[in-house]
Amino acid sequence: MKFIYDYYSDVGIEKQINEDSLLIKCANTTKGRIILALVCDGMGGLSSGEIASATVIKFFSNWFDNDLQVFLKDKQFTLKSLQNVINSVLKELNQRILSYGYQNRINLGTTATGIIILNNQYFIFHVGDTRIYQINNEITQITEDQTWINEVVKKNVISEEEANKDPRKNALLQCIGASKTVIPVFYYGETKPGDIYLICSDGFRHMISKDELFEQFNSSFLLTKKYIKEKLFDFVELNKKRNETDNITALLLQCYREE
Secondary structure, eight states: OEEEEEEEEEOOSSOSSOOEEEEEEEEEETTEEEEEEEEEEEESSTTHHHHHHHHHHHHHHHHHHTHHHHHHTSTTOOGGGGHHHHHHHHHHHHHHHHHHHHHHTOOOEEOEEEEEEETTEEEEEEESSOEEEEESSSEEEOSOOOBHHHHHHHTTSSOHHHHHHOTTTTOBSOOBTTSSSOOOEEEEEEOOTTOEEEEEOHHHHSSOOHHHHHHHOOTTSOOOHHHHHHHHHHHHHHHHHTTOOSOEEEEEEEEEOOO
């Protein structure tokens, strides 16, 4: 499997610092071409959120370049075998950022949502409310928002329409660096040539509908880097015109068959 990808990130119309961070890395291995894509939405104000999200990104960048290569050499390696490893990594990062905040008397944290694709399989790890959508002949939200508002909607306490207007809609149940403990959620699945994966911070999708995303990104044709960059830019600008006040970040990749 090969990949076409690009991304766009914007500070938005209100904040002074972009606290979002992202990572995308590919490598040729003995088991095939592998890709890691990760988006982190930092929070904490001033530069604190940026520190939290950048810490996670730097760790996973080093992990991909070094530790992952070791795991791939194991004959018993599967994407599912990564769950215990990633679980430990995210818990370690949580403690590291918690300690930094305590020592510096600041509150900070970050979401962390990433996907690893190898051959025809994907593995997703998720903490927070950054989303991953899979797009082919339909658009599917794979991850579930770990927010208070999502929990009350599932319990039918309020409707989705009411939730969209609720000032508490961004209240997270957990995030890296601001929770005493984190319990990452993992997803597995198959991927096919033409499948598209969109990873976005909440600032990218508050003002954008799934139908609008599907109209511009679907697997009916092979995307180009130029097209991805232009469309992500257009969506970011549309969010800003619709008065989205958060940082806005999206990363999109499409899988295609190696010739």
